[in-house]
Amino acid sequence: MAFGYLLLNLILITGYYGLPVEDDPSVIVNDETENSIDDGDVIDLTGLEPNAFGYPKDESGEAVANWTESSLMNPEEMGGYAEGDILIPQYTRNGVRDQASLWPKGIIPYDIDRRFNQEQRDTIMRAIADYHRLTCLRFVPYKGQADYIAIKSANTGCWSSVGRLGGRQEVNLQAPGCLSKKGTVLHELLHAVGFMHEQSRPERDNFVKIHYNNIKTGAENNFKKADPKRSNDYGISYDYNSVMHYSEHAFSKNSQKTIEPKVSGVTLGQREGLSRGDVKKINNMYNCKKEEPQTGWVGSIWQSLFGDKSKDLP
Numbered sequence: 569m570a571f572g573y574l575l576l577n578l579i580l581i582t583g584y585y586g587l588p589v590e591d592d593p594s595v596i597v598n599d600e601t602e603n604s605i606d607d608g609d610v611i612d613l614t615g616l617e618p619n620a621f622g623y624p625k626d627e628s629g630e631a632v633a634n635w636t637e638s639s640l641m642n643p644e645e646m647g648g649y650a651e652g653d654i655l656i657p658q659y660t661r662n663g664v665r666d667q668a669s670l671w672p673k674g675i676i677p678y679d680i681d682r683r684f685n686q687e688q689r690d691t692i693m694r695a696i697a698d699y700h701r702l703t704c705l706r707f708v709p710y711k712g713q714a715d716y717i718a719i720k721s722a723n724t725g726c727w728s729s730v731g732r733l734g735g736r737q738e739v740n741l742q743a744p745g746c747l748s749k750k751g752t753v754l755h756e757l758l759h760a761v762g763f764m765h766e767q768s769r770p771e772r773d774n775f776v777k778i779h780y781n782n783i784k785t786g787a788e789n790n791f792k793k794a795d796p797k798r799s800n801d802y803g804i805s806y807d808y809n810s811v812m813h814y815s816e817h818a819f820s821k822n823s824q825k826t827i828e829p830k831v832s833g834v835t836l837g838q839r840e841g842l843s844r845g846d847v848k849k850i851n852n853m854y855n856c857k858k859e860e861p862q863t864g865w866v867g868s869i870w871q872s873l874f875g876d877k878s879k880d881l882p
């Protein structure tokens with residue numbers, strides 16, 4: 569009896585090995601994903617504006633619908649939510665509004681709305697593949713898990729909640745605006761992972777100048793700094809290249825810059841991919857012990873597939 573049970577388990581476990589990592593919920597047994605997250609790791613949301621807690625709005629959708637590749641700002645910088653694209657539902661499952669959690673073991677179940685077309689789905693999957701290639705996070709297809717993200721495309725802009733709220737939580741990517749760049753998908757997913765905006769770091773005034781005269785009336789809240797007591801830099805210094813940094817014209821009323829870097833030669837608001845700093849911050853937040861295989865046959869296959877990928881990062 570016991571032997572039969574063991575055998576069945578062995579068959580079940582080994583049966584998973586042929587699946588790609590994106591589809592394989594058993595990937596947690598792999599050494600590469602040896603995260604040591606406690607269920608209790610909390611993300612403090614009390615620094616958010618009251619409008620971070622609410623409901624999706626159609627007005628934000630109109631702005632994103634009018635967005636084009638030549639727009640000065642990113643589509644997620646056009647919403648009427650807290651900091652443009654942060655929305656926490658008024659009531660979460662456990663009733664706690666002002667705190668979220670990390671995802672245990674860095675595993676994030678996701679469900680993608682069937683209304684996305686193939687090209688849009690591909691953009692989402694390319695973003696997820698980046699997380700799998702560069703971090704310990706594992707996005708696994710939703711199969712009835714208690715907590716998961718529902719990626720959908722209502723006409724309400726690009727937005728996400730911050731961290732794991734408990735139960736079903738939405739990441740909205742209005743098509744096609746929010747799917748024009750893989751980086752916008754990476755950005756919204758990184759909110760769901762647990763990160764805020766780079767330019768809201770408490771020490772940002774040492775790195776960028778905010779031009780309040782150019783900010784749209786009513787959008788000043790998007791340039792608030794986080795309380796140092798409630799934020800954690802995870803050992804990574806201010807990162808102009810972060811996919812979580814706003815662009816220089818975010819919430820501008822007059823096509824003049826609202827955020828100006830204090831050094832030359834940097835571009836703000838890139839949405840091409842995760843920066844080196846983003847990758848390190850994620851892996852530090854999730855206690856990722858992942859080491860890229862460098863030597864041996866695993867290493868040579870790994871390197872030929874992914875190379876020294878850090879050189880390609882922004």
Ligand SMILES: [Zn+2]
Pocket residue numbers: 644651652653654755759765
């Ligand atoms: Zn954002």
